[in-house]
Amino acid sequence: MTDQIARIDVPVVREPAIAHAIRELVIGNRILAHQGVLDAFGHVSVRHPANPERYFMPCSRGPALVVADDIIEYALDGTPIDQRGRPQYSERAIHGAIYRARPDVKAVAHNHSPAVIPFGVTNTTLKPIFHMASVIGGDVPIWDIADEFGDATDLLVIRNEVGASLAKTLGTARVVLMRGHGSAVTGRTIQEAVFIAVFMQMNAQLQLASHQLGGDVKFLSPNEVASASAILLEPLGQQRAWQTWAHAAGFTDV
Amino acid sequence: MTDQIARIDVPVVREPAIAHAIRELVIGNRILAHQGVLDAFGHVSVRHPANPERYFMPCSRGPALVVADDIIEYALDGTPIDQRGRPQYSERAIHGAIYRARPDVKAVAHNHSPAVIPFGVTNTTLKPIFHMASVIGGDVPIWDIADEFGDATDLLVIRNEVGASLAKTLGTARVVLMRGHGSAVTGRTIQEAVFIAVFMQMNAQLQLASHQLGGDVKFLSPNEVASASAILLEPLGQQRAWQTWAHAAGFTDV
Amino acid sequence: MTDQIARIDVPVVREPAIAHAIRELVIGNRILAHQGVLDAFGHVSVRHPANPERYFMPCSRGPALVVADDIIEYALDGTPIDQRGRPQYSERAIHGAIYRARPDVKAVAHNHSPAVIPFGVTNTTLKPIFHMASVIGGDVPIWDIADEFGDATDLLVIRNEVGASLAKTLGTARVVLMRGHGSAVTGRTIQEAVFIAVFMQMNAQLQLASHQLGGDVKFLSPNEVASASAILLEPLGQQRAWQTWAHAAGFTDV
Amino acid sequence: MTDQIARIDVPVVREPAIAHAIRELVIGNRILAHQGVLDAFGHVSVRHPANPERYFMPCSRGPALVVADDIIEYALDGTPIDQRGRPQYSERAIHGAIYRARPDVKAVAHNHSPAVIPFGVTNTTLKPIFHMASVIGGDVPIWDIADEFGDATDLLVIRNEVGASLAKTLGTARVVLMRGHGSAVTGRTIQEAVFIAVFMQMNAQLQLASHQLGGDVKFLSPNEVASASAILLEPLGQQRAWQTWAHAAGFTDV
Numbered sequence A, B, C, D: 001m002t003d004q005i006a007r008i009d010v011p012v013v014r015e016p017a018i019a020h021a022i023r024e025l026v027i028g029n030r031i032l033a034h035q036g037v038l039d040a041f042g043h044v045s046v047r048h049p050a051n052p053e054r055y056f057m058p059c060s061r062g063p064a065l066v067v068a069d070d071i072i073e074y075a076l077d078g079t080p081i082d083q084r085g086r087p088q089y090s091e092r093a094i095h096g097a098i099y100r101a102r103p104d105v106k107a108v109a110h111n112h113s114p115a116v117i118p119f120g121v122t123n124t125t126l127k128p129i130f131h132m133a134s135v136i137g138g139d140v141p142i143w144d145i146a147d148e149f150g151d152a153t154d155l156l157v158i159r160n161e162v163g164a165s166l167a168k169t170l171g172t173a174r175v176v177l178m179r180g181h182g183s184a185v186t187g188r189t190i191q192e193a194v195f196i197a198v199f200m201q202m203n204a205q206l207q208l209a210s211h212q213l214g215g216d217v218k219f220l221s222p223n224e225v226a227s228a229s230a231i232l233l234e235p236l237g238q239q240r241a242w243q244t245w246a247h248a249a250g251f252t253d254v
Helices: A016-034 A092-101 A131-136 A145-149 A160-170 A190-213 A222-232 A235-248 B016-034 B092-101 B131-136 B145-149 B160-170 B190-213 B222-232 B235-248 C016-034 C092-101 C131-136 C145-149 C160-170 C190-213 C222-232 C235-248 D016-034 D092-101 D131-136 D145-149 D160-170 D190-213 D222-232 D235-248
Strands: A043-047 A054-058 A071-075 A107-111 A175-178 A182-187 B043-047 B054-058 B071-075 B107-111 B175-178 B182-187 C043-047 C054-058 C071-075 C107-111 C175-178 C182-187 D043-047 D054-058 D071-075 D107-111 D175-178 D182-187
Touching: A016 A043, A016 A054, A016 A071, A016 A107, A016 A190, A016 A235, A043 A092, A043 A190, A054 A092, A071 A092, A092 A107, A092 A160, A092 A182, A107 A190, A131 A190, A131 A222, A145 A160, A160 A175, A160 A182, A182 A190, A190 A235, A190 B190, A190 C190, A222 A235, B016 B043, B016 B054, B016 B071, B016 B107, B016 B190, B016 B235, B043 B092, B043 B190, B054 B092, B071 B092, B092 B107, B092 B160, B092 B182, B107 B190, B131 B190, B131 B222, B145 B160, B160 B175, B160 B182, B182 B190, B190 B235, B190 D190, B222 B235, C016 C043, C016 C054, C016 C071, C016 C107, C016 C190, C016 C235, C043 C092, C043 C190, C054 C092, C071 C092, C092 C107, C092 C160, C092 C182, C107 C190, C131 C190, C131 C222, C145 C160, C160 C175, C160 C182, C182 C190, C190 C235, C190 D190, C222 C235, D016 D043, D016 D054, D016 D071, D016 D107, D016 D190, D016 D235, D043 D092, D043 D190, D054 D092, D071 D092, D092 D107, D092 D160, D092 D182, D107 D190, D131 D190, D131 D222, D145 D160, D160 D175, D160 D182, D182 D190, D190 D235, D222 D235
Parallel strands: none
Antiparallel strands: A043 A054, A043 A107, A054 A071, A107 A182, A175 A182, B043 B054, B043 B107, B054 B071, B107 B182, B175 B182, C043 C054, C043 C107, C054 C071, C107 C182, C175 C182, D043 D054, D043 D107, D054 D071, D107 D182, D175 D182
8 A cells, every 4th residue: 555655756647637646736735734634634636638538636645645647637527537446435426426517627626624624514694704714705505415405315426416516506606515424615727726725724714703702793794705815816926836835735835 | 760751762772573562562552641541540552472471561651751761561470571760650450360361362452541440340241332433342341359369468469369350351352440449451453452551431421421411321232243353343433543642642643 | 035044043133222123023024933822923012212214114025934034123104114125014004104193102913813803893892801911901993994995905904094093993902903913012122012812812812612612701900900010010020931932943042 | 143043962971860860951941942832932940950959951942942151050040150241041040940840840841832832821721632732730829920020021931039929829839820921830840840831732723612512511529630641751651752753853862
């Protein structure tokens, strides 16, 4: 199980655009693990840069340990193209379903961020409380697997039918909470998905603390959300965050 | 006191199955210390792979520093088989009593996880709030030493009679809280006990935050607990977690 | 984007007073990042030691990665004197406006400290609860960009007119909260601004916990704030903190 | 200011008992800094092993950086015996006053543990909620400098008269909270003072979380406090903690 771990910088030969996407995917996995958004579970994927009917995602590996050789190419229905015996994440349907429903989405980060989960099991709606989190959009929708599939599931999104249900609740939003489970975060790039996931987590922390202080909490107005997110989703700020977080996660050449 | 610390990879010669169990035990101790489930106290044991009347546990040493040479073989009544002058944990009765009462249990982790202790001293029942924590089962039972032994004890489980009382409250569950003290977590393997201990701790953190948000909290349904735990207690996911956590704790060859 | 990162100790040739200010600025950036006051965003500046109409601030770079070669000299209106193609922080108006309005201020730290932000979006006033935080003064004022510029802004302080509004709310205080955004901390030296920022953050943490315990909270009296801050703003204690934090951030020769 | 930092293992020649006490003092400082009980401030002292009218304490230095050459010998009135130009902590009166009033005390740790301070500014009494914290005794007394010296002090314990007032409130207890400031922890050895300080901090964290869960909180009974603390204050457990924490703080030869 360990042979691949040490070979961080020895991916198989791939076309430059694919090699780039895979490198970003590896870094994104490790950043989210280092930032505490991912623990031993959760997974990040990126749509194939040349073929929108495919995406790349690691084999079953803790995100903190993912290397380029772990990356498997998938069809949108979750069929591996180049499995080569590597174990797979079971919840591939989260990724494929969102890529099918949302052509604009190029990256998906499914995570169990501890700060975020409480907002999926209570009546308190997660919504932007500071400008950096404007990128989560307005009120974050919650998908409860029990609504469509009953209260005896294992809560996992394994079948494509279940993934489609999740994608339907996501709708045109950037993120969707999964009750008693975690969330799915999307981006037009891996950097964007990582950026949104980190600031969604921080927003959850700030929102809990604000409610604890009590009284009325002043959230961003819808117009503020629109204005601030428009600026924050431009590349410059995201690159600053990406470089900072990549260094912290050990990629000192970013 | 320090001579043994540096000799991490020089255990005495042992049969392969025993050497394997001891290596897992060392890693499990260090993982739980690194994950904050154990501090300088608490202890993890594993039942002897060939002799169910024996178990292995470190000598009195902080779990973060345990090495193979620290491991002592014990009879179920807490008598050391090969003490060789090493100081012992005093609460061996926790382990022996559970191994006696529960033939299915192969590993026990006694811990003072700070997130969990508040659920042993209040009326709020610890129960699964997200799928990963389905492995703790349903409502977690609480054992209060004062119920059977009065309110003047030192709260320690030193005598086998006290251990038997704890094991009785554990019953057929996987975990039991100890009022004003900590908890005991069981597993069919060391990896399973570690897995359950880590996600019990995370569940406690999430449950506190959810109650702080206020209003009704939606816990997993009993059927969801059964379905999700059935999948999570299979080896694949546990191995992913074990590898990730072992690396984080310094075992980069796992 | 990475070439400059490794050259921590190779600043361009500068006059000693300027080289000293820039070195302090680099250390201050990294201390505040290490202490969690700054994440990938926020920025620290220092007024030019010889020309009060100028200040120094890093180019657009995560504070944890700032090096001497990143430092740009600015006019108070935010015009770069020596940009040399480096990308800039957009919110320079925070710094210039405060330096204009407050001749006594020699350093400014704009930050998104997570502990502090909740006090800017609720009715709970941030004020000193322990002696170390007496340096934040009394009740900390809150500036809400919406009051003067409407509820459709991106919350950023980019135009000098907006910066002037912020500086007006700051008034003669040492710190000002920015609703839904963060805060601006001032100092008569970089060390002082860093000191105030760290203890403001800790005060926010302590104040939240105290309110959670419930009942009346005993804050410092106005006279205690005056007496304690007078002592704490003397150099000796600040140097002790600076040395400790600089070492923790990797500057072991301070 | 930095020359002494690197010379961790080059103390001046001293009698073995004194050299031992100073080595323990250095380790104790760094443990408490590493455990978050001390930040850049706070200080730990030890009574002279041969002369009860003297004690040892570092010069003005962040506890995380203290080395043997920083240690100054003091008379109980705070007069340095061997200052050699080194800057001093101003609050020496905390230490001298307690050593005078309590012949049984051999070590004092003054700290600003963030978890503990809220219990000094609210009506919630800090008291043992789990067995490890039985060492703090029963209800922890609070000393408010304003009671005797008015509400215009800087809250610092600089004059011996103020230290005597603090020692009076401490009485026969092991710890005393200082309103709006921190606490003073005593021990019969440095290891004991460190042990009590760490578990007082953890008790504060657990007690806050328990109150947040709401409803009645079950604390240890007075008899449980007496029984548990009697065992925990014996050397074996303390040595296990000391070794674990010393390793974590970088002293891998303990």
